[in-house]
Amino acid sequence: MARYQLGQVNADGSPATTDRGKAVRPTLCLLMCEALGGDLEAALPAAAGLELLHNFTLVHDDVMDDDETRRHRPTVWVVWGRAQAIDAGDLLHVLATLSVLRSGGNNTSPTLAKDAAEVVTEGCRRVTEGQHLDIAFETAPNVGVADYLDMIARKSAALLAVAFELGAIFAGNDPATRDACRAYGRELGIVFQIRDDVLGIWGDPTVTGKPVGADIQKRKKTLPVIHALESSAGPDRARLRSMFSDDSRPPDVKSTMEILERAGSRNFTEEQIRKHGNLASQALARLPVNAWGRRNLEAVATYIAARDR
Numbered sequence: 001m002a003r004y005q006l007g008q009v010n011a012d013g014s015p016a017t018t019d020r021g022k023a024v025r026p027t028l029c030l031l032m033c034e035a036l037g038g039d040l041e042a043a044l045p046a047a048a049g050l051e052l053l054h055n056f057t058l059v060h061d062d063v064m065d066d067d068e069t070r071r072h073r074p075t076v077w078v079v080w081g082r083a084q085a086i087d088a089g090d091l092l093h094v095l096a097t098l099s100v101l102r103s104g105g106n107n108t109s110p111t112l113a114k115d116a117a118e119v120v121t122e123g124c125r126r127v128t129e130g131q132h133l134d135i136a137f138e139t140a141p142n143v144g145v146a147d148y149l150d151m152i153a154r155k156s157a158a159l160l161a162v163a164f165e166l167g168a169i170f171a172g173n174d175p176a177t178r179d180a181c182r183a184y185g186r187e188l189g190i191v192f193q194i195r196d197d198v199l200g201i202w203g204d205p206t207v208t209g210k211p212v213g214a215d216i217q218k219r220k221k222t223l224p225v226i227h228a229l230e231s232s233a234g235p236d237r238a239r240l241r242s243m244f245s246d247d248s249r250p251p252d253v254k255s256t257m258e259i260l261e262r263a264g265s266r267n268f269t270e271e272q273i274r275k276h277g278n279l280a281s282q283a284l285a286r287l288p289v290n291a292w293g294r295r296n297l298e299a300v301a302t303y304i305a306a307r308d309r
Helices: 024-035 040-065 076-080 082-101 110-137 145-155 158-169 175-202 223-231 234-245 253-263 265-285 291-306
Strands: none
Touching: 024 040, 024 158, 024 291, 040 076, 040 082, 040 110, 040 158, 076 082, 082 110, 110 145, 110 158, 145 158, 145 175, 145 223, 158 175, 175 223, 175 265, 175 291, 223 234, 223 253, 223 265, 234 253, 253 265, 265 291
16 A cells, blocks of 8 residues: 555556656755765665655545545545555554664764654654644634644645755754755745645646636635635625635635735735745855755745746
């Protein structure tokens, strides 16, 4: 089941040629490590462990969200049932920890392995807190912009922060560098999720593969909707609140988008992307990375803020 989640095998155990995911987090971990002049071989087990941990969260998220497909295949719980999927997710979590503990270069630096394991475990705690808040927000009568940003700083940004901090651990383990890497990853993770929120409402269907207003149809309280619920005028606010609390039918996409436009919610959301992008740039400026690394890390930030899918 774990190998199925990782895209290595089909449900019957035969070799798979399916999408194995983008491996964004381990790639960024190794990018930061190399940019800081670190030891890639020492960092590799930790980077692999981070990908295993990410997949643990995906397996459990699919169970909690009733998602039936991921990477164009049935999710683990659809194939084997919820109980087995939870168990498979737990296994991925354990494998992730074991992999991180083997990092540091043939066990020659137990301090690095310990610090890496602590950072990954702390990141997992924050993701778990974020998932709890995300679920609680579904039924909460009032969720503010600050509440939402706090939630995505945990659920969406925590593992990106871990990825970059792991890179710093295996490139000298300097506390100030680790702090800047963590800040850089956290702010980029927030930008990534907010950009997702923009695409979920205003994305080009021919690029995203989703209809206009896809998140509205799913009644997702993303940042633009939350801003409108806080900022729109009386009748618009009442209409929006009514549509997003009515479980009998999805909100009307056209009406919702008109309310968002009047509330200035898209402009507000885009401004948040710029704000957190600037904070990421400030963190990057504090990092002692080489010219090659700075160029590539700047390219990563630009892509995340402007991606169209």
